[in-house]
Amino acid sequence: MIDWLSIESKWRKIWHDEKYFEADPSSQKKFFVTVAYPYPNSPQHIGHGRTYTLADVHARFMRMRGYNVLFPMGFHYTGTPILGMARRVQENDKELIEAFRTLYKVPEKNIKEFSEPVKIADYFHQEIKSGMIEMGYSIDWRREFTTIDPVYNKFIEWQFRKLRSKNLVIQGSHPVGWCPKDQNPVSQHDTLGDVEPSFTEYILIKFRYEKYIIPTATLRPETIFGVTNLWINPQVTYKIASVDNETWIVSTECARKLEFLDKKVKVIGEIKGSELVGKKVKIPDRNEEIVIFPASFVKSENGTGIVMSVPAHAPFDYQALEDIKKSSDDQNLSSIAKTILPISIIQTDGYGEIPAKEVTERFQIENQNNPKLEEATKELYAKEFYGGKLKQNTGRFAQKTVADAKEEVKKWILQSNNADILFELNDGPIRCRCGSECVVKLLNNQWFLDYSNKKWKDDTHLWINEMKILPEEIRGEFNYVVDWLRERACARQHGLGTKLPWDKDWIVESLSDSVIYMAYYILAKYVNEKQLVAENLGDEFFDYVFLGDGDSKKIASSSKISHDILENIKNEFQYFYPVNARHSGRDLVPNHLTFFVFNHIAIFPKKYWPEEIVVNGSVLMEGKKMSKSMGNIIPLRDAIRTHGADPIRLAILISAELLQDADFNLEAVRGIKNKLENMLGECPKYKADQSNNQEQEDRWLQSRLQQLILEITSAMEKMRLREALHYVLYEFDSDIQWYLKRTDAKNRKNISGTLHEIFSARVSMLSPFAPHIAEEMWNKLGNSGVVSKSLWPSVLENKIDAAALQSENLLKSTLEDIKNILKVTKISPKRIIIYTSDSWKTKAYQKILSSVIKGEMNIGILIKSLIADKDTENVKMDPDFVKKTVNDILSEPVESRESKAKSGLVEEKKILLEINSLVQKEFGVEVQVFGESDAQKYDPKNKARTARPFKPAILIE
């Protein structure tokens, strides 16, 4: 057993004391890696650890490759959830406070202060930071900041003025979920039951009745061409209200909704639904009148409480019309109804003239109160929306698809003032935590970032296509998001953050004040050293430092800093920018990461645009999604205490490749811990040894090392960390095992030097992943300095010995063959005889090999050309040889084929003499080696003739 925690803290202290991870400009090439900073509203758990660990491995890898790596960290205080939490603490919310106590283990005295939002952020900020330190992240902590620091506020003000000056900030109206009592927008955290308030846009079509307007809400404005009548609920009492300058008849609920949609609503009377039954209304833009019929399916809380009827395409309407025709309540109405024919306006494949009729009949619906109507409606709407085309009777919209026509009809009908818009909450009613029912409110002075700006979008597309994006599969998603983004609200009225500089009622929203902050890490160091003070900083300071604009002397004096410091800051920015790699979880692709690219493009010159984005998947806990309700969230710091930081880092990284969900499970942690402990145990055994007593297996192991370095390095460059780690932890083992088997069979004692070399390289390559234990191993190996600052191993071509690789492969495969034979025959061997192939076969092999490499593997052609040559004409005695040899060659790696072709074939007879010690050790018998045609060979079963190059014949007795 080893004491992980003390080993880890020992090395962390050394890194810290020696300031290994503090990066300042130098003559070295730089690498700037950043991660999305955390929002401190809870302690971080294993899941959060993944992105940071990935970035840390990246940072450490690049550092070992000789880069001056800057890996900084900040804390994102901006946002509303913390505000909501503080409010709940003020209201003494039992559930939340209990969670603080038991789940997050927050000390009582801190909880008391949590009614103040900043205290919550401060507490979890420290908590998260401690976890990051304990995980061994190689962060330059001198550059830490929060998004409510005064200088940061100045920085965001600069950003927003910059964006506005480029016309990328615009003002407009915008619907939000809203609590009428709190006078506040509501998000998921603000509602009872944590429901996300979402809403749908309905089009109100204005029908005219005498001096009144009767609006009906619809999702399908294009069906106005198929309207035959209206539906009203005779039981409901409607309001007569003046709405802006018109007089509307709508349900009580609707009148209330309209108030929040920026309309002047005044109720001036009431009217029973039944009074309107049988009345006629005028269809907008057409001089036609239609009648109002009663229907029980019409609900006053939906839309306006009055519905337009399109019986050809709406199952509800079709069925309600049928119901009236059959009804005996009102002979007059039903006889009018009988004269009404559905007007078909949409042609859809698979449906005839009256689709609503077909669907209703197929679902066997007998009246309008049948719940199956919902299903029928859904089916038909979906089919028509994506597959339907408007018919000739829709005039200028004829031939258009429903999806297109919907938007065009909406535009057209709104323009002629025959329509309006109504927002309706989905899955209502939704209640605020205060208990009152939420509505949709139209905010009409909202500020937006104009992501629909054509030029901005185009530039972003171009850059997205040029950037390095890992994994490559996700690039398409970025392009999709860029296309799909439109205006985005960038300010809100509550929460921590920076005030909008020109409209102090608004606070810059959290996904908009976190898009270019990577540049701020340069300033943060000077802020923390107290060299920059907010009051002294104006836009000209930022313009100079980030864009190089303006007169440095003047700016130095207005900012009250020395000219030298100003220059230092600017130079430091120019040194470290652009961001070389940004890491984040994939949930930030459709928002933060895309905004990050957009905003860099808007604000900075091209040379400062980000170079690379690395996206990772999430973390599962024992195969399941982590969630509070499942109780399977493991706080990161708890996990570090029980398992150690390195095993956790590896367990997170090894379970999945970048985009996959990683499964964290204790089994894996234990396995890795053991693996590392075993490796550590090996280290003290090996000492560096300069003497050059290398035998074939030493040269072979050295060659394998070079191949592994090559594989691991290329995996690291592609951020295929699981693969790299796999090589480091496991692939090495099988090679070392073979080496030990060989040296053991030969009774060699002088193997420490080779193993020391192998282990040192291995530990080097382990160190980005498991930095603490790697230091300990490095130290136990007797190497000087820290491995974190050592150089990443490079491939030494001259250490690759093709002959050694070939020879050891031959030994392995021959030994394998012997085992196979023994397994099948189940005989216990008394003697083993090996026969190597004749020289003509070797020549034929080489010819076949070079043809195969050229792509010629047709057996007939090969045989012909071999027979034509005197050296290989023997092939005609054994034509099967060619086919088998081609298969042999095809069943080995391309590189090994090529190296064989290049270096020529080794002499098998000599090599196979080496197998004797191995066979002795394993089976306790002697091996004899003969050539296929040796005169005095022992070959009672006539096996020798089946020998092929690299496939000697074997006889076991």
Place this chain on the structure above:
RNA sequence: GCGGGAGUUGCCAAGCCUGGUCAAAGGCGCAGGGCUUAGGACCCUGUCUUUUAGGAGUUCGUGGGUUCAAAUCCCACCUCCCGCACCA
């Protein structure tokens, strides 16, 4: 519906881009053996079917196709997961 991803041998999961190294890595599980007072840990061997000579057969969601050769390329289909916003 749109956009993205996935379906592999008991389970998890590589391989697919760049076809032949693939009966298909690794881990877990399971079986046998070693070590140990025992348990754990660790080490070795085995783990599709068949086979007393290193072989053969059938497999990588389903069905087609291209190719000397397909888990890998192309087409169609089925199933599952994620995102679709103003929220961090």
